[in-house]
Amino acid sequence: MSSMAPGRTPTMRDVAAHAAVSPMTVSRTLRGDPRVSPEMRARVLASVEELRYRRNDLARGLRTGRSSGLLGxxxxxxxNPFYSELALGVEGLASANGMRVVxxxxxxxxxRERQLVDDMASRRVDGIIVVPAGNDHxxxxxxxxxxLPVVLATRPPTGLEVDSVVVDDFGGSRRATAALVERGHRRxxxxxxxxxxxxxxxxLRGHCAALEESGLPIEDALLRSVPPDAGAAEAVALELLGAADPPTALFAANNRNTVGAYRAIAETGSPAALAGFDDIPLADLFAAPVSVVTYDTGELGRRAAELLLERIADEDSAAHPRLVTIGTTLKDYRPLRPG
Structure with a gap:
């Protein structure tokens, strides 16, 4: 029996709760998606029948102005390959649901971000996924x-209530730094x-947490912010490695900084160990070992698209915002040796 209040029009979220599935599964079932198992399909359709749910496509069209079949x-x-892989994840799920991505x-x-969002909204996209450029949202x-439904990717929202998908930045950084400490590095x-x-x-918080948990001091001179450029990362790494008391290891906070740090190590012949956040294509061809915090960037895009499609399909737009965190692992690359 349904626990809905008498007289209230059921929503897709009500159907999902009744069938003990996600709203996306309900949406896929109603579209005839072949990925839904026969057992799951029967369960969802039984809930649809019991609740007398009818998908309100008119309400969806009114909320977006009209349904264009486009996601922004x-x-x-x-x-940056990170964003290309994220885009592929979004596009893959959108395509599977009969939509296209702008x-x-x-x-x-x-x-520029404000302009793009405004342009996409005026062109009647059905929803937008945004990787924010700053803290003003x-x-x-x-x-x-x-x-218009909005989902943020790579960071949670500030000052508004929307869904978001983030990477476990703190945990990944903490794990990579702890691994360097376990290998004997103190600076x-x-x-x-x-x-x-x-x-x-x-x-940065994850890096510092690992140092504190290991009883090591946090030295401001070793904590450097790098402009968004691999050349800048190389210059900062060269400065650190050229100090009177250089660090024995470097941890780079993204793949661009890891490439710059690797170049500095190769140029100076430094024995410093290297770890970085984000995987790097062809890292297995590096002449020196490198450890990277890796995760499924495509999954990040897919989950963001899934949240967005659920918001587009579900009339219950007042549901609480959701935060999805993508887990990380630490991967070691060792130089390939001939023979």
């Missing part, structure tokens, strides 16, 4: 976008991101 994706740097690149510029409030240089950004702050 706004990222900060398409030249991609915009901000270059990390907040004004006021322009991403669905209330200011005529109810570890940190090539970080901007501390004002969520990702940068969380990865």
């Amino acid at each position: 994706l706004v990222v900060t740097n398409l030249s 991609i915009g690149n901000t270059g990390g510029d907040l004004d 006021t322009h991403l409030d669905p209330a200011g976008l005529h109810g 570890i240089g940190f090539l970080g991101l901007g501390r004002s950004l969520w990702t940068g702050a969380e990865r």
